[in-house]
Amino acid sequence: MTQRISKSKRFYMMNPIVQFFKFIWLSIKIMLVVAGGHGGTRKVNN
Amino acid sequence: MSKIVILGAGISGHVAASHLRRKLSKQHEVLVVSPNSNYQWIPSNIWVGIGRMKSEEILFPLAPLYKKKNIGYKQALVTTFHPEGNTESTKPYVNIKYVNGELKGKTEKVTYDYLINATGPKLAFDMTQGLNPGTNKAYSVCTYSHAEHAWHALNDLIQQMKQGKKAKILIGTGHAKSTCQGAAFEYILNVEQELRRHNVRDKAEVIWIANEYKLGDFGMDGMLLSYGNNIMKSSEMVEMVFEDRGIKWIIGAGVNKIEDGIAHYETLDGEYKSETYDFAMLIPAFSGHGFKAFDKNNTEITEKLFKGFMLVDADYTPKPYEEWSVQDWPETYQNPSYKNIFAPGIAFAPPHAISKPRVNKNGTAISPAPPRTGMPSGITAKLVADNIIDIINGKKDVHHKGSLGNMGAACIASAGYGMTKGSGVSITTYPIVPDYNKYPDTQGRQLGKTFGEIGLAGHWLKLALHYAFIYKAKMKPFWWLIPE
Ligand SMILES: Cc1cc2nc3c(=O)[nH]c(=O)nc-3n(C[C@H](O)[C@H](O)[C@H](O)COP(=O)(O)OP(=O)(O)OC[C@H]3O[C@@H](n4cnc5c(N)ncnc54)[C@H](O)[C@@H]3O)c2cc1C
Numbered sequence: 001m002t003q004r005i006s007k008s009k010r011f012y013m014m015n016p017i018v019q020f021f022k023f024i025w026l027s028i029k030i031m032l033v034v035a036g037g038h039g040g041t042r043k044v045n046n
Numbered sequence: 047m048s049k050i051v052i053l054g055a056g057i058s059g060h061v062a063a064s065h066l067r068r069k070l071s072k073q074h075e076v077l078v079v080s081p082n083s084n085y086q087w088i089p090s091n092i093w094v095g096i097g098r099m100k101s102e103e104i105l106f107p108l109a110p111l112y113k114k115k116n117i118g119y120k121q122a123l124v125t126t127f128h129p130e131g132n133t134e135s136t137k138p139y140v141n142i143k144y145v146n147g148e149l150k151g152k153t154e155k156v157t158y159d160y161l162i163n164a165t166g167p168k169l170a171f172d173m174t175q176g177l178n179p180g181t182n183k184a185y186s187v188c189t190y191s192h193a194e195h196a197w198h199a200l201n202d203l204i205q206q207m208k209q210g211k212k213a214k215i216l217i218g219t220g221h222a223k224s225t226c227q228g229a230a231f232e233y234i235l236n237v238e239q240e241l242r243r244h245n246v247r248d249k250a251e252v253i254w255i256a257n258e259y260k261l262g263d264f265g266m267d268g269m270l271l272s273y274g275n276n277i278m279k280s281s282e283m284v285e286m287v288f289e290d291r292g293i294k295w296i297i298g299a300g301v302n303k304i305e306d307g308i309a310h311y312e313t314l315d316g317e318y319k320s321e322t323y324d325f326a327m328l329i330p331a332f333s334g335h336g337f338k339a340f341d342k343n344n345t346e347i348t349e350k351l352f353k354g355f356m357l358v359d360a361d362y363t364p365k366p367y368e369e370w371s372v373q374d375w376p377e378t379y380q381n382p383s384y385k386n387i388f389a390p391g392i393a394f395a396p397p398h399a400i401s402k403p404r405v406n407k408n409g410t411a412i413s414p415a416p417p418r419t420g421m422p423s424g425i426t427a428k429l430v431a432d433n434i435i436d437i438i439n440g441k442k443d444v445h446h447k448g449s450l451g452n453m454g455a456a457c458i459a460s461a462g463y464g465m466t467k468g469s470g471v472s473i474t475t476y477p478i479v480p481d482y483n484k485y486p487d488t489q490g491r492q493l494g495k496t497f498g499e500i501g502l503a504g505h506w507l508k509l510a511l512h513y514a515f516i517y518k519a520k521m522k523p524f525w526w527l528i529p530e
Pocket of ligand 1: 053054055056057058059079080081082088089090091092122123124125164165166167187188189226229335390391392393418419420421423456457458459
């Protein structure tokens, strides 16, 4: 095992309070990507 | 009045049936033909495979729901396609064979006005010699029963490790052309975390084996993503996670034969190697179901409907990797020969792979097939439903489009279960199929919309999606507000 994630980063990744806000941020960001629409590719401005 | 027949009640078939039923008046018939009696939320199979969820939590029976919602349902397999009818009638139909109950084994002709083929993939274990879930110590998590079986075997091994046994665990792809690396990636991280939870991590060597040229390819040619303030390649991100978790890896490996506790594989360098293991979970190749189609004179016309999977509005002209473009990918999932047939989800034949194809000096192709995950499966099913509704309502053309080259996807990969100890690798990609013309400097994807995050929030998100999508699939109040 090689420690590739620093202790401070790990704390950030696993801290429930920090992660609660991350959860909200992620949900919104993912929603924007996912619900951001989709369309064709074969016509300009699709 | 129109009759819409949907083949398959997986993610795409069920999404199509739900939307059609909600939006079409009762005079139109919506009928689902599928061999499975339960709807299963496949992404959560990972947690069944580590014993942290019971199958019952990820499935529900289809018959009562369909009855309540006025959706017809036949528990049967489609066997043949007859898009021109036969000599007696030009009404198109499919032949089906019942798989359960009093009608088991009986065949029936089911006519339709519109047909949605949402039969997904055939899990082609038979394409790898000796790979059959539950034999040779190799398992699968592709269905809930496979996942349950995998957990029993893994649990037995964990108990033996507690008695001091040293073990080798091999997880990844079980064929040179497998796809769905994401599911195997989730499973290896979950298994690794469970080993730590059971205090046996030091007894196990955990190895990733995959047909990817680089880690983090995921059948999508890898990706460049924003990670915090940095820009990182998905290969670097996965390498960081694997090294941090002490997971070793073998890549560029085409597994071709499984014996009791031994996986034989060929490498991209053309070498023949093998790896022993005490427990393996290997994703099989996905193939088409081998359906046949006939015209009205009963002459075979399979090539008009299928190329392994179903032919749709893609550009299937063979061309080298350098000439692939997003325009090759389908937009409406409509069969070009029979305009009343559609194939969303995994059922459509992709024009080509997404990852660069690679062949070793022995002529063996070792590279991932293109994945089509749950989200695009749902989106394509919904747009097919919307186009059919438009046509029924008199529109001449199909207006709803959704190319994988103009669609984002979110992949929330579980990296361990637990409300405080869990973790997830959340990756979004836009577009799914890289558009190298539009985004030439960022490997075909839009940074910002293509990002990665690792942490506890990812686990909560995956769990929230589990509950949200099961709620949606059960068609509970306002289910349609939850996006695909
Ligand atoms: C272990 C695992 C984990 C995954 N995790 C994720 C994830 O986290 N996120 C994500 O987005 N995607 C994930 N996926 C991918 C996702 O599950 C698929 O993209 C999705 O299930 C595809 O939907 P589909 O409806 O096209 O096919 P399927 O879900 O496979 O459905 C096909 C349906 O057709 C039926 N059928 C088969 N043969 C016939 C026949 N002859 N006649 C009639 N019906 C037939 C089947 O019974 C089934 O109901 C995962 C996949 C696996 C295996």
